Every structure is written in structure tokens, then in C-alpha cells.
Amino acid sequence: MTYESLQSLHPIRINERRISERIRCLAKFGMNREGGIDRSLGSKADIQAREWLKNLWKTELQAAVAVDPAANLWAERKGKEKIKPIVLGSHHDAVANGGKYDGAVGVLLATEVVQSLKEANYKLRHPIKVVSFSAEEPNPYNISTLGSRLITGVLDSKQVGEATHVYTHEKLSETLKRLGGDVGNVANHLLTSDDVGAFLECHIEQGRHLTDHGLSLAVVSSITxxxxxxxxxxxxxxxxxxxxxxxxxxxxxxxxxxxxxxxxxxxxxxxxxxxxxxxxxxxxxxxxxxxxxxxxxxxxxxxxxxxxxxxxxxxxxxxxxxxxxxxxxxxxxxxxxxxKAVPMDPLVRTALQQSIKASGDFYLDLPSMAGHDSVHMVPIAKTGMLFVPSIEGKSHCPEEETRIEDIVKAGNVLIRTVIALDKELD
Amino acid sequence: MTYESLQSLHPIRINERRISERIRCLAKFGMNREGGIDRSLGSKADIQAREWLKNLWKTELQAAVAVDPAANLWAERKGKEKIKPIVLGSHHDAVANGGKYDGAVGVLLATEVVQSLKEANYKLRHPIKVVSFSAEEPNPYNISTLGSRLITGVLDSKQVGEATHVYTHEKLSETLKRLGGDVGNVANHLLTSDDVGAFLECHIEQGRHLTDHGLSLAVVSSITxxxxxxxxxxxxxxxxxxxxxxxxxxxxxxxxxxxxxxxxxxxxxxxxxxxxxxxxxxxxxxxxxxxxxxxxxxxxxxxxxxxxxxxxxxxxxxxxxxxxxxxxxxxxxxxxxxxKAVPMDPLVRTALQQSIKASGDFYLDLPSMAGHDSVHMVPIAKTGMLFVPSIEGKSHCPEEETRIEDIVKAGNVLIRTVIALDKELD
CATH class of the missing domain: 3.30.70.360 (Alpha-Beta Plaits)
Known part of the structure; x- marks a missing residue:
């Protein structure tokens, strides 16, 4: 890939009004009086968000929607070839009294990328998938990055099923069942390197590096x-x-x-x-x-x-x-x-960096100081992360915010990156 | 008073075997498996200790025994004159898993002093009283020095009655009633300067000063x-x-x-x-x-x-x-x-110091770094305290110990001091 080849590529753009409206919509599920989001695994808000996402993917992406045994949500559109898919996504749960952008931006931009490519009638070689992982955040079961760790075999599914909600005492196996998962069936459906070609996650930075530098985008070098x-x-x-x-x-x-x-x-x-x-x-x-x-x-x-x-x-x-x-x-x-620290895939990093350069923008190379689902995708897929700024570094609170201009920039970079990876990868 | 006059005074001595045995007996009430004492206000052990003390005073001192509205225990032997009594005492309760000496030494030495004077047929001018205050230690009602503060009017008796036991939730007014007290009647029986001429409390130091100096006795200069x-x-x-x-x-x-x-x-x-x-x-x-x-x-x-x-x-x-x-x-x-810091009465201090000198012994002048019932006797009586050593400074634990030789020395000093004060005071 070269700067020039990317520069001349498909001027497909995401829809600013649509992504903005969808962030607003998703934030309704679990919004409390202070404007914070309460959307932990298995809550009414979680169930509402899941139904809304699945419906969105069916109607707007015309995608095949699936729920895996860890209750992670998947949408798929076929590619021209039968090769390993490119996956984009993040999570839709929130910490108690959390913000509207953590996780949500990644899931909704992934959706937007797929929809924009579809609307532009751009046919990828690779199948493309959107994922929203279960329970990435600290939660009442005391198991964070639950969905990504469970489906990639990092966690003992039997032990996980026995965990209970700190207040309701519901067993996690029951909660996952309510959400369409099946903890007893995880072992038969583990996600492996045969299932994912590349994984891209856009996430809010949660720190002050971007905001302090006045920049819109960071390419994650490694996860701390x-x-x-x-x-x-x-x-x-x-x-x-x-x-x-x-x-x-x-x-x-x-x-x-x-x-x-x-x-x-x-x-x-x-x-x-x-x-x-x-x-x-x-x-x-x-x-x-x-x-x-x-x-x-x-x-x-x-x-x-x-x-x-x-x-x-x-x-x-x-x-x-x-x-x-x-x-x-x-x-x-x-x-x-x-x-241990987890390095991001060099090829995906380069694709992200060059896509940003191609749009004439600047970026920081940053290690992620927070953990993410991406950590657990690294062993099975070429994985990369893109950060958008958190205003004043605020995160996990009602004041968490990311400017829509920065989200749009990230979406357009993701489109370019997907197209580049679609050409590069087998 | 002079060193010489005291030196030549009555060679009345306390009974070492008896005081030793009584410390052992009192420690049985509430002794746990680790050898610590559990004897908080209203507990079975507290009730047993109270019955044992009252019986001891009746049979061995032939004293008039009374329980005041704060459930403090009193024993009285009349004097030759109708003047304000000299009072000796301390408390018989213990912190959770406390020691055998804290409080107990003061109450039992007071008893021993009265008994020794009686046996020597020594007639005091003043009535002499022994007191054992209720709940001096931190306790499940969260009110320490309860008995001395309640009966001297420092605490609001109505408010105190409403306090509840942290575990059983029994109201303190009910607990005091079980012990023969009556919180509603405190106001009519407040202890005032008309009721007490002098107050003497012997207590373990609970610190290391005496043990570090290799001395047996300290005269308390003030309470911190x-x-x-x-x-x-x-x-x-x-x-x-x-x-x-x-x-x-x-x-x-x-x-x-x-x-x-x-x-x-x-x-x-x-x-x-x-x-x-x-x-x-x-x-x-x-x-x-x-x-x-x-x-x-x-x-x-x-x-x-x-x-x-x-x-x-x-x-x-x-x-x-x-x-x-x-x-x-x-x-x-x-x-x-x-x-505020509370100074001990100069006359009583001097009497204690000269009594020690008269026995040929040495002493430290020490401020008490712990609070005591004596603090609340100061406003109404000429008050003094005598410290005996805590081995290695250990206190409020099963290892708390004071050598019997030191306790006997303290008892003999108390006898001399009482005789001196009996001559000095109106």
C-alpha cells in the first residue's frame, strides 16, 4: 500500500447525521437521571440495546444476524470470496453511571462502515462482520471482557457459568441463556484463527493524549x-x-x-x-x-x-x-x-496509519493504557485499534464525550482501512 | 505531711495471697479460650462479676452495698465523722479479648485497702467507699466511661438511654435496668462535690514508661x-x-x-x-x-x-x-x-508521692496517655491516680500482665495515702 494509492481510492464516506442519531438512540437504553448510562449484562437496558442492534443490522445492513454461545452479537454480509472475514466491532455494555461513547462508538461505526460500503455498492472480497461483545466492562459478575475471553477460550466456561450477580444472585449461565447464549456450548463454538482474518476496533481513548495534542485520531501501538x-x-x-x-x-x-x-x-x-x-x-x-x-x-x-x-x-x-x-x-x-503487553498487528497498524495520512490528517501512535476486547482477539486475528479523543480525558462518567467530527473522521478511516485490508489479506 | 511522719505510720499491709487470688477469680468471668477477657456491659460475664463483687463487699468488708442509677457498684464503710467520703475504685468491664488487670486491679486493690484497714481495726475519720464504674472501656454501645460520665452529669441521660447494643440492639436503658440501674432516675442522684471528698484510682499504665525504667509505681500528674x-x-x-x-x-x-x-x-x-x-x-x-x-x-x-x-x-x-x-x-x-488535659489534685499527688517515699521506693511522675474514669471525678473531688507497670507495655490483650509484687506495693501505698488524706482532709 502507498499513500498515493490510498489517496485515489473510493471516496466512500460515512453518514454523519445517521451515526450521530444512532449514538443518541443507543444511549437511551439505560440512561439515568444524571444522564449516565446503566447498561450492565442482562439488565433491561442490555436486552433493549441487543434487540435494537439486531434489528438495525437486519433491516439496515440486510445482514445475517447471530448470537454466539457467549451471547456476543454478530452481523455478517458475504464477500465475493469464501475467505476469512474482516471483523469490526466493540461492546455495547456500560459501567454503572457510564458514558454514551465507550464501546458504543466502536459498534455503531462498524455498523456504519458496513452500511456505507453497501450503499456505495462496494463489493469486498472478504466477508465482513460486525460484533458487539458481551460484558466488556467491570460488571456485577466481576468478570470483565467476558464475551471476548469466553468465545476465544481464555476463560473456563464451566467456572464462568457458576459466577453469580452480586445483587440478584442470578447465575451467569442463566443470564447468558436469557440473552441467547449457552455457556455449555462454548467449547464447541470457540472462535479461532480460522474464523477471523482481521479485527478492527475503534474506541474512545479515555485519556488526555489526543485532547492535549488537539488531534482527532490515534493508532494504537500496543495494549498495556x-x-x-x-x-x-x-x-x-x-x-x-x-x-x-x-x-x-x-x-x-x-x-x-x-x-x-x-x-x-x-x-x-x-x-x-x-x-x-x-x-x-x-x-x-x-x-x-x-x-x-x-x-x-x-x-x-x-x-x-x-x-x-x-x-x-x-x-x-x-x-x-x-x-x-x-x-x-x-x-x-x-x-x-x-x-503482558499485547502489540497490535503491524500490517493493520500500517493500514490505519496510511488511511489517516491519505485523508490528509495527523495521528498519534499510542499504547492503550486500558484493556479492551482487542487484547483477546490478538491471538487469533490480525488486530488493530483506532482511538478517538475523550474530551478532557473524561470516561466512565456521564460527562464522557467525543466530538461528532472526530467520530466521522474515524469512520472514514475505517472504510479506507477495510478496503486496503480487503486487497492485502488472503 | 512529711516523709518522717509517714515513715513512722501504721505498718498496715495488704494481703498478697488474697489480692492475687481475687485477680484470678474475677478473671474467670468472661475468660475466652485464648485467655482473653470478654466482659462488656450487660454480658453474662459482667453480671457474674457484679454479683461476685457485691457479695465480696458484703461478706468480707461488711460494707453497705449499693447500685446507683448508672449501675455503678458502691460499697461503703462508715467513718468516725459524718464528712465527705474518701472513694477508691476503678472499673470491672473489659474490652473484647482484653486483659485481666485493666480496671480489675483498681477495684480489687480498693477492696483490699478497705479490708486491710478493717482487719487492722484502723478507724478512719472519713467514710470510705469502693466504686466499680460501669462500662469504662470502648463497648458495643459506643459510649466509653459510661458510668462515671453518666453519674457526674457529663452525659445526657435520656440520649444515653436510647443508645443500642451494636449486635443485640438492646437499648442501653434496658441494659442498665437489668443491672440494677435506672437511667430515668440519674438526674435525681447525680454525684456532686458534696458526695466525694477524694478519689483514688490505681490502674495499669498500659504503656512502657515504668517497664522501661524498671520501676514499680508512677504518680499520675495529669490525664492527657x-x-x-x-x-x-x-x-x-x-x-x-x-x-x-x-x-x-x-x-x-x-x-x-x-x-x-x-x-x-x-x-x-x-x-x-x-x-x-x-x-x-x-x-x-x-x-x-x-x-x-x-x-x-x-x-x-x-x-x-x-x-x-x-x-x-x-x-x-x-x-x-x-x-x-x-x-x-x-x-x-x-x-x-x-x-482538655486534666491535672490531678496537688494534695492527693503529694500524698501518693510521699507515701511511696515513705516505703523507701521510687516512682515516676507521668501524665496518663489513656483516658480514665478519674477524668470525670476531677470536677467533683480531689482526684489522684497511681500507675502500676504493664509488662512490655501490653494492654487490651490476653498478654496484659502486672507483677504481683508491684500490685502489692501499690496497695500498701494506697493504705498510707488513705491514712494521710484521712488526717489532712475535712
Missing amino acids: GIYREEITIDGEANHAGTTMMENRHDALLAGAELSLAVEQAVIGQGRSDVVGTVGHFEIFPNSANIIPGQAHLILEMRTSNDQVFKELRAQLADTCTEIENKRQIIIKRKTILDQ | GIYREEITIDGEANHAGTTMMENRHDALLAGAELSLAVEQAVIGQGRSDVVGTVGHFEIFPNSANIIPGQAHLILEMRTSNDQVFKELRAQLADTCTEIENKRQIIIKRKTILDQ
């Missing part, structure tokens, strides 16, 4: 590695009045030093693609007049750079030893997640 | 001031992956800096009679992948020195401003307790 540790600090609970300062073994203060040291170590890397967070922090007995005897932390670090991870983990080990010696407390560490 | 603030830190909850370090407003890290600054400020005073603790610390939403948006702390500082308090509070204000500016978060502070 995520490392989590459960840390227990054993100090000594004691009387907060009668225990002199020098005789204390305060677990809260040890945890405070550790949390601040993590922040310093991460900032010390001087990079924008590494973050570290202590998001969970509890102390015991948590009483005003008792010196904290134990602290429980969950520490998370994210980066796509293995060397950075290595350095941070070495610094963390040193810090823990220092604090243990200084405060005569014991720090117990347990790795609970060590998800 | 206690200052508590509820602190709310408002930061911004955000995605722990996509939010770059420089765009964060992490409430946990602000709280960590604040907690460590309090420790530094207190240590910076270079005194053993000032402590500071953040004992309560919670963050929200407390989720591994979300930057903490809010933190809730309770900060406590204790000292008997007003100037130190003033300096610490000024430092705290500066620290809060620094952290607010640095992290662009908001710190809201609310004083929830501002209990």
Missing part, C-alpha cells in the same frame, strides 16, 4: 501490560494513647510510604506510558484510638515496556525492604495479575 | 488531652490506566502524605508525652483499577501540654494547605473531640 499485587502489611495494633511513637509498628504509615514510593518510582521513569496506582487500601482494626495493626493494599502498574516493568518491580522490592527494616513490620506480596 | 479530627479529602476518581500521573488528584496519596506528616510533626516535638495517630482510614471507591477519589481519616493527637497542641495544630494546618496546593485536592477538617 497490567501487573497487580495484593500486599498485606503486618504491623502491631496497640493503644493509640499509651504507645509512644518509637514503640509503634504502624501498618497504615508503612502502607502510606509504600503508596507514595510507587508514585515516585513511576514519575521517576519520566514517561507518559507508565502509570502506577494503589486503588485499594484498607486498614485494621480501623478504629480512631488504635494504632493500625494491618493494612491491605492492591497495587497496579501499567506499561507496555518490559524494561520499565522490570525496573519498577526491582525498586518496589527495595522499597519494601527499607520500610520493613525502618518500621519493623512485615510486608507480604502476592502477584494477582501479570498480563 | 485528646484531640480528634475527622478529615475528608476530595480528590478525583478516574481510570487507573488512562489517567497520566500528572493529571491525577489521588485522595489516597494525599491522605498518605498527611498521615506521615502527622507522625513527623509529633516526633519532631521530641517528647515522650505526645502521640499522634491516624487510626481510621478509608478510601473510595476502593477499587484496584480506579484512582481513589475520596479518603476519610480520623486523626487523633494526645498531650497534656497546651503549647504542644497549639504547635501541632498549626503545623497540621500548614501541611494541609501544602498538600491541597500540590495535589489540587480539597481537605475538609472537622474537630470531633477536644478534651
Whole structure:
């Protein structure tokens, strides 16, 4: 592919009014009084969104609509050849009180791409599919990226079926059944590299890189590695009045030093693609007049750079030893997640980059600092992601927003990219 | 009073075997499998201990036994004159899984003093009373020093009656009724300065001063001031992956800096009679992948020195401003307790000090870093406290221990002090 060949290609464009209207429509399902979206797996809003999407695909795309055993939704239009399809999509669920764009933009742009190609009467060699994955977000079953992980065989389907909704206690196997899935049948319908040629996901950035650079598009280079540790600090609970300062073994203060040291170590890397967070922090007995005897932390670090991870983990080990010696407390560490960074496919990345250049626009190359369904498509398909800006970086909240101009640009880039991949791929 | 006059005084001694045996007996009520004592207000163990004490006072002291409207237990032996009584005592309740000595030593030594004087046929001018206060410790009704505060009019008796047990939900008015109290009748029986001439409480130190100095006795100079603030830190909850370090407003890290600054400020005073603790610390939403948006702390500082308090509070204000500016978060502070330090009565202190000197022993002058029933006796009576050592400073735990030799020394000092005060006081 060359810049010139793309530049001269089919001037197929998506329909701005239509995509704008569809984002508004999908947002109705589960919108609460504050304007946030409540649309978790199996909720009334989820069911409404699913019916609306399936109906849209049948009537507007004239596509074959299917629900797989993980209750992921699929639409398919045949290609000229019987080869592995190009798939576009994202998810339609939302975190509690979430925004209108996370997931929705990816699903609706995928729909728009297929419809625009159909309307332009452009015949692809490849079949083209749209997917909307089940339960990508943190949800009441405590299993995120459920649909993509279940259908690609990452999760144990039997174990998943036994999970229950934290409030209603409905078993996940029952929920999926209500949605047209069948957890007992997942093993017979796993998605493999035979089923998908390429996967493209457009998503909101959820960070500030694009907004800070005043740009509309980013091509994702990789999806961040995520490392989590459960840390227990054993100090000594004691009387907060009668225990002199020098005789204390305060677990809260040890945890405070550790949390601040993590922040310093991460900032010390001087990079924008590494973050570290202590998001969970509890102390015991948590009483005003008792010196904290134990602290429980969950520490998370994210980066796509293995060397950075290595350095941070070495610094963390040193810090823990220092604090243990200084405060005569014991720090117990347990790795609970060590998800490696996942690089995006070079061919798809290039296709995205050149499609953007062909439209005369600029882009950032960015690692994704959030996880996505794409992570789980990488092992089976040539996978790429396109980011659109989140205004002020706001996400997972009612204020989440992406300008329609940026969404339209992304849609047109996706059309060009699909056409380019259709030529390139077998 | 002079050293010489005391030295030559009545060689009345307490009975070591008897006090030792009684500590063992009282500890049976509520002893759990770990050897800790569970004896909270209204529990079966509390009722057993009360019956045992009242019976002991009736049979061994031949005293008049009474239960006041706050369910405090009283024993009285008449004096030669009709003047305000000298009162000795402490409390017989225990924290959950507490020790055998906290409170018990004071009540049983008071009993022992009266019995030893009776056996020596020593006639005091003053009536002498023993008191065991209700619910001195933190308890399931969340009202500590209940008995002493209620009967001296510090607490609103109506409000107190409405408090409920955190587990059984029994109203405190009902609990007190079961124990022979009557919350509705407190106002008619308030303890005033007409009712008590002097109050003496022997208690375990609960700290390490005596044990570190290898001494047996301390005369309490004052009971510490206690200052508590509820602190709310408002930061911004955000995605722990996509939010770059420089765009964060992490409430946990602000709280960590604040907690460590309090420790530094207190240590910076270079005194053993000032402590500071953040004992309560919670963050929200407390989720591994979300930057903490809010933190809730309770900060406590204790000292008997007003100037130190003033300096610490000024430092705290500066620290809060620094952290607010640095992290662009908001710190809201609310004083929830501002209990001034309470000095012990000079005459009683001197009597205790000279009684110790008269026995040829040494002592420390110490502020009490824990609160006690004595705090609430100060406004109505000449009040003094004597400390015995807690081995290794351990308290409120099954390992809490005081050597019997030290308890006996304290008992003999109390006898001398009572005799001295009996001569001095009207």
C-alpha cells in the first residue's frame, strides 16, 4: 500500500447525521437521571440495546444476524470470496453511571462502515462482520471482557457459568441463556484463527493524549501490560494513647510510604506510558484510638515496556525492604495479575496509519493504557485499534464525550482501512 | 505531711495471697479460650462479676452495698465523722479479648485497702467507699466511661438511654435496668462535690514508661488531652490506566502524605508525652483499577501540654494547605473531640508521692496517655491516680500482665495515702 494509492481510492464516506442519531438512540437504553448510562449484562437496558442492534443490522445492513454461545452479537454480509472475514466491532455494555461513547462508538461505526460500503455498492472480497461483545466492562459478575475471553477460550466456561450477580444472585449461565447464549456450548463454538482474518476496533481513548495534542485520531501501538499485587502489611495494633511513637509498628504509615514510593518510582521513569496506582487500601482494626495493626493494599502498574516493568518491580522490592527494616513490620506480596503487553498487528497498524495520512490528517501512535476486547482477539486475528479523543480525558462518567467530527473522521478511516485490508489479506 | 511522719505510720499491709487470688477469680468471668477477657456491659460475664463483687463487699468488708442509677457498684464503710467520703475504685468491664488487670486491679486493690484497714481495726475519720464504674472501656454501645460520665452529669441521660447494643440492639436503658440501674432516675442522684471528698484510682499504665525504667509505681500528674479530627479529602476518581500521573488528584496519596506528616510533626516535638495517630482510614471507591477519589481519616493527637497542641495544630494546618496546593485536592477538617488535659489534685499527688517515699521506693511522675474514669471525678473531688507497670507495655490483650509484687506495693501505698488524706482532709 502507498499513500498515493490510498489517496485515489473510493471516496466512500460515512453518514454523519445517521451515526450521530444512532449514538443518541443507543444511549437511551439505560440512561439515568444524571444522564449516565446503566447498561450492565442482562439488565433491561442490555436486552433493549441487543434487540435494537439486531434489528438495525437486519433491516439496515440486510445482514445475517447471530448470537454466539457467549451471547456476543454478530452481523455478517458475504464477500465475493469464501475467505476469512474482516471483523469490526466493540461492546455495547456500560459501567454503572457510564458514558454514551465507550464501546458504543466502536459498534455503531462498524455498523456504519458496513452500511456505507453497501450503499456505495462496494463489493469486498472478504466477508465482513460486525460484533458487539458481551460484558466488556467491570460488571456485577466481576468478570470483565467476558464475551471476548469466553468465545476465544481464555476463560473456563464451566467456572464462568457458576459466577453469580452480586445483587440478584442470578447465575451467569442463566443470564447468558436469557440473552441467547449457552455457556455449555462454548467449547464447541470457540472462535479461532480460522474464523477471523482481521479485527478492527475503534474506541474512545479515555485519556488526555489526543485532547492535549488537539488531534482527532490515534493508532494504537500496543495494549498495556497490567501487573497487580495484593500486599498485606503486618504491623502491631496497640493503644493509640499509651504507645509512644518509637514503640509503634504502624501498618497504615508503612502502607502510606509504600503508596507514595510507587508514585515516585513511576514519575521517576519520566514517561507518559507508565502509570502506577494503589486503588485499594484498607486498614485494621480501623478504629480512631488504635494504632493500625494491618493494612491491605492492591497495587497496579501499567506499561507496555518490559524494561520499565522490570525496573519498577526491582525498586518496589527495595522499597519494601527499607520500610520493613525502618518500621519493623512485615510486608507480604502476592502477584494477582501479570498480563503482558499485547502489540497490535503491524500490517493493520500500517493500514490505519496510511488511511489517516491519505485523508490528509495527523495521528498519534499510542499504547492503550486500558484493556479492551482487542487484547483477546490478538491471538487469533490480525488486530488493530483506532482511538478517538475523550474530551478532557473524561470516561466512565456521564460527562464522557467525543466530538461528532472526530467520530466521522474515524469512520472514514475505517472504510479506507477495510478496503486496503480487503486487497492485502488472503 | 512529711516523709518522717509517714515513715513512722501504721505498718498496715495488704494481703498478697488474697489480692492475687481475687485477680484470678474475677478473671474467670468472661475468660475466652485464648485467655482473653470478654466482659462488656450487660454480658453474662459482667453480671457474674457484679454479683461476685457485691457479695465480696458484703461478706468480707461488711460494707453497705449499693447500685446507683448508672449501675455503678458502691460499697461503703462508715467513718468516725459524718464528712465527705474518701472513694477508691476503678472499673470491672473489659474490652473484647482484653486483659485481666485493666480496671480489675483498681477495684480489687480498693477492696483490699478497705479490708486491710478493717482487719487492722484502723478507724478512719472519713467514710470510705469502693466504686466499680460501669462500662469504662470502648463497648458495643459506643459510649466509653459510661458510668462515671453518666453519674457526674457529663452525659445526657435520656440520649444515653436510647443508645443500642451494636449486635443485640438492646437499648442501653434496658441494659442498665437489668443491672440494677435506672437511667430515668440519674438526674435525681447525680454525684456532686458534696458526695466525694477524694478519689483514688490505681490502674495499669498500659504503656512502657515504668517497664522501661524498671520501676514499680508512677504518680499520675495529669490525664492527657485528646484531640480528634475527622478529615475528608476530595480528590478525583478516574481510570487507573488512562489517567497520566500528572493529571491525577489521588485522595489516597494525599491522605498518605498527611498521615506521615502527622507522625513527623509529633516526633519532631521530641517528647515522650505526645502521640499522634491516624487510626481510621478509608478510601473510595476502593477499587484496584480506579484512582481513589475520596479518603476519610480520623486523626487523633494526645498531650497534656497546651503549647504542644497549639504547635501541632498549626503545623497540621500548614501541611494541609501544602498538600491541597500540590495535589489540587480539597481537605475538609472537622474537630470531633477536644478534651482538655486534666491535672490531678496537688494534695492527693503529694500524698501518693510521699507515701511511696515513705516505703523507701521510687516512682515516676507521668501524665496518663489513656483516658480514665478519674477524668470525670476531677470536677467533683480531689482526684489522684497511681500507675502500676504493664509488662512490655501490653494492654487490651490476653498478654496484659502486672507483677504481683508491684500490685502489692501499690496497695500498701494506697493504705498510707488513705491514712494521710484521712488526717489532712475535712
